[in-house]
Amino acid sequence: MASKLYYAGIDLGGMSAKAGLFDPEGKMIAKSTVKTCKEEGFRATAKHLAGLVRELCSAAKIPVSSVGGVGVGTPGIIDGAAGIVVAWTNFAWENVPLASEISANLDGIPVRISNDANAAALGEAKFGAGKKYGDSITITLGTGVGSGIVIGGKIFEGFRGGAGEAGHMTIVVGGIPCTCGKRGCFEQYASATALIRDTKRAMFEHKESSMWRISPDPDTVNGLTAFTAAKEGDAAAQEVVKNYIMYLSEGILNLVNCFRPQAIIVGGGVSGQGEYLLQPVRKYVDEHLFVGFDRIPLAIVKAQLGNDAGIWGAYALAANV
Ligand SMILES: [Zn+2]
Incomplete structure (x- = not known):
């Protein structure tokens, strides 16, 4: 008998939680967001997340009983097998049984949790840029560097969820x-x-740089400033970009030497530079790898799912697809 179950994927963040409801064919049919607050404690957060799932069900006009599972990507060190948030310092959560608490608020529907960066990596691996590859590592270039390792289609979580912190x-x-x-x-x-x-x-060292024209107020400098000026031929900006690419590539090649995945998926705002960023990264990584691309090919590609990667990965957890 074909499964007629729906699944929900939730991406829990510090300020809000985003969720998607997926139909039995794996199509996202509803999406919603709820505010979260670190003062409220995990039981209240679990209630809000359960409420979010109920809200999605009513938007899609399906009974909650037709939901076969809920997946949640959450910040912190997550022991997925135990369903426990081992530590999330921002929210002062320690050994919090988040999965069972959400499940208790949803008539016992199974809930699986994982780290948010791991969930995003799983989403990209299953439904985004990593679809063609069984093994991939996703790194997200944002405020920090998030990362998740997917081996054989599963998140490599390490002991008690401690793995996958490539940013450190x-x-x-x-x-x-x-x-x-x-x-x-x-x-x-x-x-x-x-x-x-x-x-x-670099701007303060090079008053002549065209970066000053692009961002006259240093407070408005963003991840685009140096790239835009570098493309115009500005030497100081090109130096910034070259340096950035060197460090990014060194991190990537450490990961590749350890795990040798088929693909490295690069997400986050900076990945918007596309080939201008990735082409020199590929060259650097190939030149410095222990075993180069001629022997073992490696795809270094841009992420495809953007901010929805976490929801898709949480869905993959819930549906075990
Ligand atoms: Zn660190």
């Missing part, structure tokens, strides 16, 4: 201090935040 690989020993308390982490060099910091520094 050491790239420079004794380097720039990181929010995690360590120095020289990958995300201090390859995040959009790092790019903006380096762009501003």
Whole structure:
């Protein structure tokens, strides 16, 4: 008998939660958002998330009983097998049984949880840029560097959900201090935040740079400033971009040397640069890999699902597809 079950995927963030409802054919048929608040505690958050699923069901005019499972991508260290948030420091959550609490608010519907970056990686792997590949690693270049490792179509979570934190690989020993308390982490060099910091520094060192014309007020510098000026031929901006690409590539090649996936998927705002970013990254990675692309091919591609990657990955968790 063909399954007629619906599934819900939720992407829980610090300020809000986004959710999608998927029909038995795997099509997203409804989408909604609810505000979350760290003061409210996990039981209230679980209630809000369950309410979000009920709201999606009523929007789609289906009974809650036809939902076969709910997946949730949440920040923090997540033990997926146990359904526990081991730690989410922003919300002061520690060993919180999030999955069972949501399930209890949804008449016992099975709930599976994973880290949000892992869920986004699973979404890209199953439904986005990684569809053709069984093994892929997704890195998201945003405020930090998020990452998720998918091997054989499954998230590699490590012991108690501790794996997949590529943003905190050491790239420079004794380097720039990181929010995690360590120095020289990958995300201090390859995040959009790092790019903006380096762009501003180059601007103050090069008053003649066309970056000043693009962003006359240093407070308006963003991840585009250096790339735009570099494309116009501005030498200082080209230096910023070259440096950024070097660090990004070094991080990628560390991951590839360890896991040798078929694809590296690059998401987040900076990935909007497309081939202008990825082509030199491919060249650098190929030149520095232990085993080059001639022996073992590697796709380095742009993410496709944007902000919905987490919802799709949570759906994949719920439906076990
Ligand atoms: Zn760090």
